[in-house]
Amino acid sequence: MNPDVLVLGGGHNGLVAAILAATAGRTVTLLERSAAPGGATVGERVFPPHPVRLSRYSYLVALMPDELIRRLGVAVPLASRAVSSYTPVMRGGAATGLLVERNLGSRTEDSFREVTGSDEDFAAWRELYGQLHTLAGVVAPALTGPLRRRSEVADAVVAAAGSQLWTDLVEQPLGAMIERRFRDDTVRGVVATDGLIGTHTSLFAPELLANRCFLYHLIGRGTGEWLVPIGGMGALTDALIRRARQLGVEIQAGTEAIAIDEGATQVTVTAERDGEQVTFQAAHVLAAIAPAVLDRCLGREAEDPVGAQVKINMLLDRLPRLKSGMDPRVAFAGTMHLNEELSELEAAHAITAAGSLPAMVPSEVYCHSLTDPSIMNGHPGATLTLFGLHTPVGLFRENPDQARSAAAQGALIALQQHLAEPLLDCLARDEHGEPCVEVATPVDLERSLAMPGGNIFHDDLSWPWLADGFPAETPAAAYGVEVPGSRRILLAGAGSRRGGGVSGLGGLAAVEALLELTGEHG
Template sequence: MTVQRAYDAVIVGGGHNGLVAAAYLARAGRSVLVLERLPGTGGAAVSTTPFAGVDARLSRYSYLVSLLPPKIVADLGLRFAVARRTVSSYTPVERGGRAGGLLVGGEGTRESFAALTGSDAEYQAWRRFYAKTGRVAQRVFPTLTEPLPSREALRVRVDDDEAWRMLFEEPVGVAIERTFQDDLVRGVVLTDALIGTFADAHDVSLAQNRCFLYHVIGGGTGEWNVPVGGMGALTGALADAARAAGAEIRTGHEAVRITTDGQEAEVAYRTDAGDGTVAGEGTVAARHVLVGASPHALAALLDAPAPPPAEGAQLKVNMLLKRLPRLRDRSVDPRDAFAGTFHIAEGYGQLATAYREAAAGRLPGAPPSEIYCHSLSDPSILGPDLAARGYQTLTLFGLHTPARLFTADNDATRAALLKATLAELDAHLDEPLADCLATDAEGRPCIEAKTPLDLERDLRLPGGHIFHGDLAWPYAADGTGRWGVETAHANVLLCGAGAARGGGVSGIPGHNAAMAVLGG
């Protein structure tokens, strides 16, 4: 096996973070090679047409944008935009034999709180709580593309002892229970602490706090927006920017080994013949290697001890509908209810019960999940005919379904969980969701579901964990290094979701790894 030309940087993985790193380094005049195992770039941030013969491009895995800094978009000259959602969330509930719900966003928010709780107190508590997290967001978000601050420096920057305590020191459930009285309101707040994270509101590890923090600081506002054109529009723009700057991108090339002495490195790879067989092998030399794959994959590439195991805990479902379903709550237009995050079985007590059941090794009896409709904010992902006929997409993200529940029989458990999850949604609809599903060219319902084991198989996510492992605090800790991307080898860096300040579609680890290489 001969060593091919040397590069200033070889990037393992062509996901969005790897492409960000490639674009920054190439624009700085460095020679860059990206090795991507899959046939195309994008990793988990891709758009696909999952339903045969149907002209609808869905964000197949990741689907909303909040943590992507405008700085990265501007620095790289990306032709990419996001659309704001007109509604933040809708949560249906039945109380006293009457269908109702909580609609957050727009002029009717205060009235919706009053109708749910019978007073103005919960609405005012909501405003105070999110004003506090909003101030934290304004102060913390800009630090994500700077060298890691110390814990004390970040605390000084936050400059709010109460906010610091509730977010960084005590389980977030304490603040939620202290601030809100209504079970449904408490649950809506807690969900931001659980997306992609299997934890209880009072988990002493504070994994839920770290998840909550990243969900409320994005863009300095905590707002979650819709990628115009789908998530593939972002990674397509990133790939274009990297290539335009001179980076070389090779798809169907899987890195299999990294060797380094801390100064120079070699990356061995194999190429895919397109049918799952190996077409060839090669080795490239590099001054720096940036790894967008997980820390578990990096350990395997270096033949080093593996980090602690990771475990994802979500169900991802993509759907195409002929029309939005009618709601039992007639006071809300389905176009408003599904424009934001539609919470299902996510009352505070329901979330606690679902966690206990899953921790005990059982599927939750009432699986919690949330849905949103991309096409209401951005119809460009639909072909003209589908858009004209009123078709809509739905994306569902289920919580509290750890990978361990699927190991005995992934297919059967997926089917059982999907059935139970849709039953929870149907309980709030005036017609079965199945009646609204579109069909593909072969007459099959347009619905696909992915478990943690599916994500591990398809994307090499360890345990199907969408963040590559538990999220880290956005401040320096032992071994995190100046940028939070450093490893035990001076010239090998993490540039993916497993880096400090990773997780979500942000490009931040890619930016920070590039800055580490460039001496920023």
């Protein structure tokens, strides 16, 4: 018997869609191309024989609302990191660093003074992030339910935080706002990086892609805080899989959709499994796959988006000492920024846009095991995850292995220059005696996760609202999950209007639109 709903893609958005559709009384079958569901949020033993369980590609929960977690019927504890960020720098020939505590205190104030030479940027920091906290409380509710209009969101932001903040974030390039508010290049860069995660653009580009990326990173869960799931990202995935199966969702792994035909009353999906073609039919399809992948399944022309990040996972026997003397347990507890002064970010973009890799890749480093030791499963050391910016997929197409090695070298050099001992001496060794280091480029993400271009957002991020004159006459359009020309297929992944990040918002919006479409919402 055919299911009511076919979900394509078993990443966290697909699992969210399947759970919510099943909770609403639908029979659901989920197709996942990999051997197991989970997508980018799977937890694995990456470095045998060590028992450490890592998520290779995603690390933090940023936008998933508490109310959605409750609706899903899962329980995953989320923990705050004690430190927001640490940025090692050289000042006057001496190693020091900019420390930003999660709750700003005297250590942060003293650090700003030491690095910048004045109190001005600390005062500007407090002002901006106070305004952004207010903004998050206003805009986060717009991430669920029918999309709001731009003017409605603008009025709410202006009323709560003033017109200048709206102008700074939505109407002019992010770089202009940063340069106007801050004097120090290091401080400017720390602010700017939230606009460049997985996004290859200039901070001064008129398309405002950096602004959109920045907005998503600063409004998560109504506070802007990114949280660590206890047990790793795989714990969230495992909970979603268990819940889906409890509700009777049929999960067919190793089954990749290759063609979709929409009829008047049903959708037919042709998939490939074990080298053979199999066919599925359902009244509706919720596509938690990238828009470019969906277009190709529909027989349409598709242009791949640009992914622009290198991810390096490491397992260490101990955290390395820093030249600045900062306790590594503090320095690595939040986000460590490397070569991310604003001028360095812009220079790296210019170099990579011209077709080359910079000698040192602007990068961010995280040690999630400091917040969540449970992922170590008894291993005495620590994890490190490095996220390199401005490494667009085009640089890895021709010679992927050579480019991967060069990008990894450039990113690790950016880290090593601030260490008081060789990183190699701190790395654990795998079962073959090799250092526990794994590198993934956009091409690797494209191959392993079917993310076109290795774009972690599936496509360029959109503003989480509708333009005032944009038609939204169908539930699909009103929820930002519309597939042009289709009535029975809805986007349900990160490529939906409010997708991107580990949020579940794409899956949620697709089911909400489906229920409205069939007259059963609420």
